[in-house]
Structures are given as structure tokens and as C-alpha cells.
Amino acid sequence: MPFNTLVAVSLVYVLFLFLVAFIAERRARRGRLRFLYSPWVYTLSLSIYCTAWTFYGAVGSAARSGLEFLTIYLGPTLVFIGWWWVLRKLVRIGRTQRVTSIADLISSRYGKSNLLGVIVTLMAVAASTPYIALQLQSVTLSFGVFAADTPQFWELPNQSAAALWIAGGLALFTILFGTRNLDANERHHGVVTAVALEAIVKLVALVAVGIWVVWGLADGVGDMLARIDASTLATWQLEPGRFAGFTFVSAAAVLTLPRMFQVLVVENTDERHLVTASWAFPAYLLLMSLFVVPIAVVGLERAAPGANPDLFVLTLPLSEGWGRLALLAFLGGFSSATSMVIVAAIALSTMVSNHIVTPLWLALSRGPAERGDVRGLVLTSRRLSIAAVLAMGYGYYRLSGGSEALASIGFIAFIGAAQVLPALIGGIFWRGATHTGAAAGLIIGFAIWLYALFLPSVGETGLMSAHMMDEGPFGLGWLRPQALFGIEGLDPLIHALVWSLMLNTLAFLILSMLSFPGPVERLQGVAFVNVFEGRSGARGWSRGQAEAEDLLSMAQRILGAQEAQLFFQAQAAGQGIRGFLPDPTPDFLAALERKLAGSVGAATAHAMISQLIGGAAVSVQDLIAVANEAQEIKEYSAQLEAQSDELARTARALRAANEKLTSLSVQKDAFLGQISHELRTPMTSIRAFSEILMEPDLPEPVRAQYAEIIHEEARRLTRLLDDLIDLAVLENRKVDLNISVANLHDLINRAAHAASSTRPERAFRFERDFPTEHMAVFTDTDRLVQVFINLIANARKYCDAEAAVLRIEVKRRKNRVQIDFIDNGAGIPKAQQGLIFEKFARLTDTSKAGGAGLGLAICREIMANLGGTIDYLPGQGGAAFRIVLPLRRRGDEPGRAG
Amino acid sequence: MARKATPLFLARRSYRRHRLMDAARLLPILGVVLIFLPGLWHPADAGRAETASALIYFFGTWAVLIGLAGALARGLAPALDAEDEAEGSVPATRGEA
Numbered sequence: 005m006p007f008n009t010l011v012a013v014s015l016v017y018v019l020f021l022f023l024v025a026f027i028a029e030r031r032a033r034r035g036r037l038r039f040l041y042s043p044w045v046y047t048l049s050l051s052i053y054c055t056a057w058t059f060y061g062a063v064g065s066a067a068r069s070g071l072e073f074l075t076i077y078l079g080p081t082l083v084f085i086g087w088w089w090v091l092r093k094l095v096r097i098g099r100t101q102r103v104t105s106i107a108d109l110i111s112s113r114y115g116k117s118n119l120l121g122v123i124v125t126l127m128a129v130a131a132s133t134p135y136i137a138l139q140l141q142s143v144t145l146s147f148g149v150f151a152a153d154t155p156q157f158w159e160l161p162n163q164s165a166a167a168l169w170i171a172g173g174l175a176l177f178t179i180l181f182g183t184r185n186l187d188a189n190e191r192h193h194g195v196v197t198a199v200a201l202e203a204i205v206k207l208v209a210l211v212a213v214g215i216w217v218v219w220g221l222a223d224g225v226g227d228m229l230a231r232i233d234a235s236t237l238a239t240w241q242l243e244p245g246r247f248a249g250f251t252f253v254s255a256a257a258v259l260t261l262p263r264m265f266q267v268l269v270v271e272n273t274d275e276r277h278l279v280t281a282s283w284a285f286p287a288y289l290l291l292m293s294l295f296v297v298p299i300a301v302v303g304l305e306r307a308a309p310g311a312n313p314d315l316f317v318l319t320l321p322l323s324e325g326w327g328r329l330a331l332l333a334f335l336g337g338f339s340s341a342t343s344m345v346i347v348a349a350i351a352l353s354t355m356v357s358n359h360i361v362t363p364l365w366l367a368l369s370r371g372p373a374e375r376g377d378v379r380g381l382v383l384t385s386r387r388l389s390i391a392a393v394l395a396m397g398y399g400y401y402r403l404s405g406g407s408e409a410l411a412s413i414g415f416i417a418f419i420g421a422a423q424v425l426p427a428l429i430g431g432i433f434w435r436g437a438t439h440t441g442a443a444a445g446l447i448i449g450f451a452i453w454l455y456a457l458f459l460p461s462v463g464e465t466g467l468m469s470a471h472m473m474d475e476g477p478f479g480l481g482w483l484r485p486q487a488l489f490g491i492e493g494l495d496p497l498i499h500a501l502v503w504s505l506m507l508n509t510l511a512f513l514i515l516s517m518l519s520f521p522g523p524v525e526r527l528q529g530v531a532f533v534n535v536f537e538g539r540s541g542a543r544g545w546s547r548g549q550a551e552a553e554d555l556l557s558m559a560q561r562i563l564g565a566q567e568a569q570l571f572f573q574a575q576a577a578g579q580g581i582r583g584f585l586p587d588p589t590p591d592f593l594a595a596l597e598r599k600l601a602g603s604v605g606a607a608t609a610h611a612m613i614s615q616l617i618g619g620a621a622v623s624v625q626d627l628i629a630v631a632n633e634a635q636e637i638k639e640y641s642a643q644l645e646a647q648s649d650e651l652a653r654t655a656r657a658l659r660a661a662n663e664k665l666t667s668l669s670v671q672k673d674a675f676l677g678q679i680s681h682e683l684r685t686p687m688t689s690i691r692a693f694s695e696i697l698m699e700p701d702l703p704e705p706v707r708a709q710y711a712e713i714i715h716e717e718a719r720r721l722t723r724l725l726d727d728l729i730d731l732a733v734l735e736n737r738k739v740d741l742n743i744s745v746a747n748l749h750d751l752i753n754r755a756a757h758a759a760s761s762t763r764p765e766r767a768f769r770f771e772r773d774f775p776t777e778h779m780a781v782f783t784d785t786d787r788l789v790q791v792f793i794n795l796i797a798n799a800r801k802y803c804d805a806e807a808a809v810l811r812i813e814v815k816r817r818k819n820r821v822q823i824d825f826i827d828n829g830a831g832i833p834k835a836q837q838g839l840i841f842e843k844f845a846r847l848t849d850t851s852k853a854g855g856a857g858l859g860l861a862i863c864r865e866i867m868a869n870l871g872g873t874i875d876y877l878p879g880q881g882g883a884a885f886r887i888v889l890p891l892r893r894r895g896d897e898p899g900r901a902g
Numbered sequence: 903m904a905r906k907a908t909p910l911f912l913a914r915r916s917y918r919r920h921r922l923m924d925a926a927r928l929l930p931i932l933g934v935v936l937i938f939l940p941g942l943w944h945p946a947d948a949g950r951a952e953t954a955s956a957l958i959y960f961f962g963t964w965a966v967l968i969g970l971a972g973a974l975a976r977g978l979a980p981a982l983d984a985e986d987e988a989e990g991s992v993p994a995t996r997g998e999a
Binding site: 070071074078081082083084085086087088089229230232233237238239240242244247248251275276279280282283286287290294297 | 923926927929930931933934937938940941942952953954956957958960961964965967968969970971972974975978979982
């Protein structure tokens with residue numbers, strides 16, 4: 005197998021993965037992704053558990069220490085067949101709390117404390133960096149196997165260059181497909197599809213090599229078993245301590261490794277997928293390990309002494325002249341490494357950006373009033389974090405010089421990740437677990453792991469001198485890193501595992517029992533532990549002083565304008581309010597916080613909302629509700645609550661209607677006076693001037709001038725009456741629509757031109773995006789232009805900015821088009837927003853407006869006739885109106901238009 | 903409505919479902935016992951070639967556990983849909999209402 009072919013094949017494979025991810029993203033965007041929601045894709049994506057360490061390393065481990073490699077697979081098997089205990093609860097909590105990472109889960113459970121999020125993030129980065137380096141190493145090593153016959157290509161500089169290229173390519177892929185959307189609860193379809201595909205490749209590769217070994221090189225199963233007993237593996241003895249310890253730590257790691265948590269909980273779309281994964285994922289693991297021992301035994305038989313057993317999967321087919329099989333095995337190993345690195349980078353970057361970068365930025369920038377795009381900031385910080393994580397992996401690889409020291413890093417990373425286990429399990433099963441306990445346990449466990457396992461593993465060149473290893477720091481014998489408290493003779497891994505997890509758990513339990521949790525923490529404790537009891541649990545916000553409009557402008561910066569507006573609209577509709585501004589009830593605030601948490605993590609979301617609400621977030625009543633655990637009362641009060649919710653909604657709707665009626669009636673009275681006045685003024689002047697005209701000897705110029713005035717006043721009267729008639733026709737839906745096709749861009753141009761006569765003297769600028777405007781609309785174009793003219797003229801009239809700017813944004817949403825007219829003036833006060841579309845409404849004095857206040861009322865009726873809507877859009881920094889228009893009216897065919 | 907018309911059927915089915923949940927909770931415990939059993943019976947008389955049989959034992963146990971988990975998964979899938987009944991600890995408050 006020539007080396008160049010190999011490089012070409014890997015490049016083609018990588019391109020293929022990009023293509024698959026790209027197509028999956030596109031299909032997802034068009035809503036055609038039913039296969040993506042299958043439990044099989046979920047199960048396959050879990051296979052990132054099997055990294056290159058297990059793909060290549062399992063055979064090496066079997067060759068060195070017999071069946072011990074099975075522990076790595078048996079631990080997760082136990083967790084998955086026991087899904088009813090832990091996994092089901094984790095996934096449910098992940099979905100209800102919109103958890104974005106394992107750090108977010110811990111931080112959210114213990115009172116949305118960002119400190120815990122930072123601790124877990126740092127631990128995860130420390131444990132994962134060497135693991136990512138290990139993946140890079142395994143890919144470069146496997147390249148090296150193929151380059152063995154052309155060594156000039158494979159000097160060390162070239163190896164590093166290869167690792168750099170791989171790290172760069174992975175960073176590119178992850179950034180492209182991993183940071184598309186901000187909400188971590190939205191799945192990364194491209195990534196998940198590519199990972200599922202790679203899962204199949206690695207399984208097929210390993211099974212193919214295995215079948216070839218058992219039925220090609222050996223003579224079937226019977227012969228194989230005989231060979232196993234004849235090999236050096238036959239004398240393997242099961243060491244119960246190591247066996248149990250490794251099984252336990254693998255079981256813990258499958259829950260707590262950041263990348264496993266990402267695919268297991270964050271990317272889960274449907275709890276029912278767990279049902280399939282509960283047996284299918286163990287079955288996948290079984291197939292992955294079925295042929296490990298045969299490959300190891302035959303490899304030991306045939307390989308040259310001193311050959312690296314870690315690479316038997318590759319070298320065995322290669323040395324027997326099965327180049328294509330070796331190539332397949334190479335792609336399997338490549339897949340294992342790349343899929344792990346991609347998902348790990350996504351998980352770590354989410355944690356780093358949500359728990360370190362964003363809170364820092366929030367702390368540094370003063371208050372939420374400052375306008376800034378948080379969304380862009382978070383996405384950028386996520387992209388940079390991905391690049392940083394991969395750069396650190398590469399750096400570690402360069403530093404360790406690709407040495408053997410990396411080989412043991414798998415379990416070291418597992419034990420590091422397992423430190424989160426007490427806080428995690430305690431957090432979801434025990435309401436007494438507290439923030440203090442969790443922090444103490446995590447820090448102690450992490451410290452012991454660093455001291456007793458991680459630093460010694462870096463080697464003598466690292467921080468631990470041989471002297472310190474033998475004598476302990478400052479000659480304190482009982483502090484020797486691998487013989488803490490004088491207990492010697494333990495396996496270093498087991499030694500570190502036992503001490504770190506034991507002291508971690510002890511600290512967690514004891515301090516939890518001694519300390520007292522804060523209010524938010526207690527609420528979150530109930531929400532997590534009792535997640536199955538139907539109640540959404542923690543509401544956490546007493547009625548706040550926040551203005552819904554402030555909340556909306558904040559939410560827009562995080563979720564994006566469209567998503568935030570849809571969410572607010574839906575929440576308002578749930579409260580029986582039309583428009584974009586729901587009342588800031590505790591329920592609404594809790595829902596908003598959860599929604600934001602899906603993007604920036606629970607701690608940050610909580611902090612941002614409390615910035616706006618100001619002060620204490622939990623009321624005494626809420627805490628009493630927590631303390632009150634009697635099930636019947638809860639049930640009963642839940643029913644009452646549902647009823648009173650319903651009542652409150654009706655009452656709110658009634659109150660709104662009543663307020664509107666009252667103010668309308670006041671307005672109507674005012675209008676009657678006003679319309680009389682409006683009618684009388686021109687009438688008076690018409691009468692007066694016509695009387696003058698009756699005088700016989702008036703000079704001709706004066707007569708002409710007076711006639712002109714009479715004419716002008718008569719026109720004003722006609723216009724007013726026309727408007728009233730027009731409105732009456734529109735309201736009765738008796739209007740004849742003249743449907744035709746037109747380009748939206750031309751219509752806006754027409755309107756802008758027609759409206760230019762309104763206050764022509766003032767500086768007025770349009771901000772438009774022409775390409776988006778080119779769109780065919782099928783409607784009554786004259787009526788639509790009338791609406792546009794009205795909005796533009798209003799902006800020209802009322803926008804009080806020094807240099808008035810009107811922004812027109814056109815967006816297509818499915819079969820509707822949405823046109824926003826946003827100016828940079830002071831906007832419309834909230835109290836008036838509900839009234840502006842009513843007849844005769846006018847915010848300023850008559851003389852300035854020069855009309856009877858019918859414009860927006862006519863606009864609303866026109867839009868209703870056209871099958872669309874017009875609404876005031878709050879929180880845009882100026883007066884903003886949104887028109888939504890169907891591209892084609894329902895039931896209208898081009899043929900019978902008109 | 904249809905539920906109340908066939909109370910006997912409902913009781914039976916939810917009873918069976920609860921026992922299935924018990925089984926699902928017990929399965930990992932059975933798994934732990936089976937996987938750590940060899941640690942008990944391996945005496946320290948080194949030198950006997952029994953890795954092949956240990957291999958068969960582990961993979962056999964593993965396959966049995968997967969099979970049992972698969973069978974339980976089939977039975978439990980409907981329990982996730984009927985979420986109210988899924989929690990054995992809370993006696994169907996809503997059914998009585």
C-alpha cells in the first residue's frame with residue numbers, strides 16, 4: 005500500500021465526511037430529517053465512547069494484560085442496562101432544565117453557581133487535553149505504519165506536521181458544523197450524522213479484521229480458542245481489585261466525560277431513544293470487543309518480537325499483504341480518533357464559553373442596558389475555544405514528544421472525569437446535597453487526582469522529581485504521591501482512584517450535611533430530585549419589577565431577534581395578551597430563564613435576568629411551597645392553580661378589553677369634538693371666503709386666491725370623508741381586491757417615492773437591503789403600497805431623531821414575508837402601543853399630524869383584508885412596525901384573480 | 903374515558919408494567935454480580951490455561967444481559983409514553999380524580 009494512496013484515501017474520506025455533514029445540515033434546515041431523529045442515530049453517536057485508545061489500544065491492552073480491557077466496555081454496559089436508575093433521570097433533567105454541558109448541570113443544580121461551573125470546566129479541560137493529544141498521536145502513529153517503507157517521508161518534523169494538519173482540519177470541521185446555532189439544545193445535525201457514520205466505519209473495520217483473523221489466519225472458532233490457551237495470554241489472572249476498579253471508573257466515565265454527556269444528554273431529542281440505546285449500545289460495545297483477543301493472540305504469534313501490540317490491528321493485515329483490509333482498519337482508527345476529538349471540542353468549548361468567557365464579559369460590561377450582540381460574542385468565544393482546545397491538544401502532543409507516556413492517559417482521563425460523579429449522583433438523588441459540599445468534594449478530588457496521578461504521569465521531566473516520588477514533598481513520607489498516608493504496594497491507578505474518590509465523596513457528604521443551602525439551591529434541588537413528579541418545581545422569581553420590553557431587548561441579543569420575538573409572542577398568547585409583551589409573571593420569567601439557559605448556561609442566564617429584575621429572586625411563599633411536601637395538598641393545589649391560572653388569564657384578557665373600551669370611549673368623545681372641529685374649520689373658511697367672493701368689485705388676483713383657498717379646504721374635507729368611507733368599506737370586508745403579481749422591491753420604491761412629499765425639507769435616510777427585497781408577492785399591490793406609504797410617511801412625520809433613519813428589513817419565512825419598518829426615533833410609549841391601531845388615535849396634536857388619525861387603522865384593516873397582519877414591534881430602539889403578508893392569498897389562483 | 907370502561911384490564915397492565923420496572927432496576931445488580939463472580943472463584947493457582955473459558959464466560963454473560971435488556975426495553979417502551987403511570991411510587995392520583 006503506497007503511502008501516497010493512503011494520504012489520498014484519507015483526504016477523500018475527510019471530504020466525504022464534510023459532504024455528509026453539509027447535506028445533513030441542509031436537510032435539517034429544510035425540515036427533512038426524519039432519519040436523524042431515529043434512535044439508531046442516537047445509539048451510533050454514543051459510540052464516540054470508543055476512541056482510538058479503545059480501537060487500537062484494546063488489542064495492545066489485551067496483549068499486555070489479558071481480559072482486563074473488557075472492563076472499559078463492561079462498565080458502560082452496566083450503566084446502560086441500568087438506564088431506569090440514572091440515565092433516564094439525567095436525560096429528563098437535561099431536557100427540562102435545558103442543560104448545555106456537565107458543568108452546566110452541576111452549576112444549575114447547586115443554585116446556579118458559576119463557581120462550580122468553572123471548577124468542572126477546568127477539570128474537564130485538564131483531563132481532556134492529554135486525551136485529545138492521545139488521539140492525535142494514534143492517527144500519526146498509524147500514518148507512520150504505512151510510511152515504514154518510505155522512511156524519508158516520515159521524519160519527526162513530518163510527523164508533527166501531520167498532527168498539526170489533522171488538528172487544524174478537525175478544528176475547521178468542528179467550527180463549521182459545531183457552532184452553527186447557539187442553542188445547545190438544538191442538535192448539531194451535521195456533526196451527529198458524521199459521527200454516526202464514523203461509528204459504522206469503525207465497527208465494520210474492526211469486525212472485518214477480526215473475521216479475517218479468526219476464519220482467515222486461524223481455522224475457525226475452535227482453533228482460535230486453542231490458540232488463545234496456547235498463547236502468553238493463557239496465564240492471565242484476574243486481579244479483582246483492578247478489575248472492579250476499572251469497571252467502576254469506566255461506568256462513571258460514561259456518565260461524566262464531557263463528550264459522553266454531550267451526546268448522551270445534550271444531543272438527546274427524545275427520551276424514548278434511551279430505550280433502544282439501553283441494549284443496542286452494549287451490543288455495539290460487545291461487537292467492538294469481540295475480536296480483540298483473537299487479534300492480539302494472532303498478532304503475538306506472528307509479529308516480530310518488540311513490535312508495538314497497540315498497532316496489531318494495522319500491522320497484522322499489512323504484513324500478510326492484505327493492504328486494503330489494512331486501509332479499512334486505518335479508516336476505522338481515523339474515525340475513532342476524529343469523532344472523539346470533534347465532540348470533545350464542542351463539549352469543552354460550550355463549557356469554556358458559557359462558564360468562563362461570557363460571565364467574565366458580563367462582569368466587565370456594565371449592566372444590560374448596554375447594547376451589544378451577546379449572541380455573536382458567545383459564538384465567537386465558542387469558535388475560539390474550539391481552536392484553543394485543539395491547540396492545547398496539539399501542544400501537549402508536541403511536549404510529550406509522542407512518548408509512551410500517553411498510552412496510560414486513557415484511564416487517567418477517566419479517573420479525572422469521575423471526580424464529578426459524587427456531585428452528579430448526589431445532586432440528582434439527594435435533596436440534602438449542597439453547593440459547599442459539592443465544591444469541597446470536587447476540589448479535593450481534583451487536587452488528589454492532579455497530585456497522585458496526573459502530574460506523576462507527565463514523567464520525571466515534569467513537575468514531579470524522582471526524589472519527590474520516593475521521599476514525598478519536604479521529606480514527608482506519608483505524602484508520597486503514589487503511597488498516600490503510607491499505604492504502599494497499590495497499583496498507582498487504583499491508588500489514585502480510591503483516595504481521590506473516597507475523600508471526594510466524604511467531603512461532599514459531610515459538608516453537605518453541615519452546611520445550609522440557599523433558596524435558589526433548594527428550589528433547584530427539588531426540581532432535580534423530583535423531576536418525575538410532574539411539577540416544574542422551581543419558579544425562583546417573585547413578581548419582578550422588570551419591564552417586559554427590557555427583557556425582550558435582552559433576549560433578542562442572546563437568542564436572535566426572530567427567535568426571541570416568537571418566544572415572547574407565544575408566552576403573551578399563553579397569558580391571553582396580543583402582541584409581543586407578556587406580563588413579567590414568575591412563570592414567564594422562569595420559562596425565559598430556561599430558554600436563555602439553553603444558550604448561555606443556567607448560571608449566566610440567571611445572572612442576566614437578576615440584573616434586570618434587581619434584588620432577591622426567591623419569595624418566602626416560594627420557599628414555603630418547597631417545604632410543603634404533602635402530596636395531596638400538592639395535587640389539590642395544582643388543580644386549583646390550574647383553575648386560577650385559567651381565571652387569571654380570563655381576568656387579564658377582560659381587564660385589557662375593559663381598559664381598551666374605556667380609553668376608546670374617551671377617545672371617541674374626544675374625536676367627535678375633534679371631527680366636528682375638523683369639519684367646521686374648513687366649512688367656516690369656505691363660508692367666509694365664498695361670502696367675500698359674492699362682493700361685486702373684487703380684483704381678479706384676490707378672487708383667484710380666495711377661490712384657491714376654498715378649493716383647498718374642500719379637498720381637505722373630501723379627503724377626510726374618503727378616509728372614513730374607505731375605513732367603513734374595509735371593516736365590512738366588502739372591499740374589491742385587485743390581485744396581481746409584483747416585485748416587493750418595486751412596491752417599496754413606489755411607496756418611498758410617494759411618501760417623499762411629507763415634510764420634504766427634513767433629512768431622511770433609508771436603510772435597505774435590496775437583494776432581500778426582490779421577491780414576488782401576489783396581492784393587491786395598490787393597497788399594500790398604501791400601507792407602506794402610511795408607515796413611511798409616519799416615520800417622516802414623527803421620527804424625532806436628529807438624522808432620521810428608517811430601516812426596512814424584509815425576511816421570508818416559509819410562505820409568508822415579514823417586512824419591518826424600524827426608525828431611530830424615541831418610539832411609542834408602552835401605554836400607547838395598544839391604541840395606535842384604533843380609529844381616531846393620534847399621539848400628538850392635530851396640527852402637526854395633519855390628518856384625522858385614521859392612517860394606522862386603515863393599514864390594519866387593509867392588512868386584514870390581504871390576509872396578513874400589522875403589529876407594533878417593541879424593543880427595537882425606535883418605532884417599529886412589522887407587516888406579515890402571505891406570499892399568496894389562500895384560495896386565490898392566478899387565473900381568477902381580480 | 904376508555905380507561906375507566908376497562909378497569910380490570912388497566913390494573914393488570916399497569917401492575918405488569920410496575921413489575922417490569924422492578925426488573926429493569928434489578929438488571930444492573932444482576933450484571934454486577936455476574937461480572938464480578940469470576941473474581942471470587944479464581945484461586946491463586948497460577949499457570950492453568952483458562953483464559954479461553956473466561957472469555958466465553960464474559961461474552962456469554964454479556965450477551966445474556968443485552969438480551970434481557972432488549973426484552974425489558976420492549977416491555978418498557980409504552981411506559982415512557984404513559985408517563986403518569988410510569989412512576990411506581992406515586993399511586994395513580996389522577997386515575998382516581
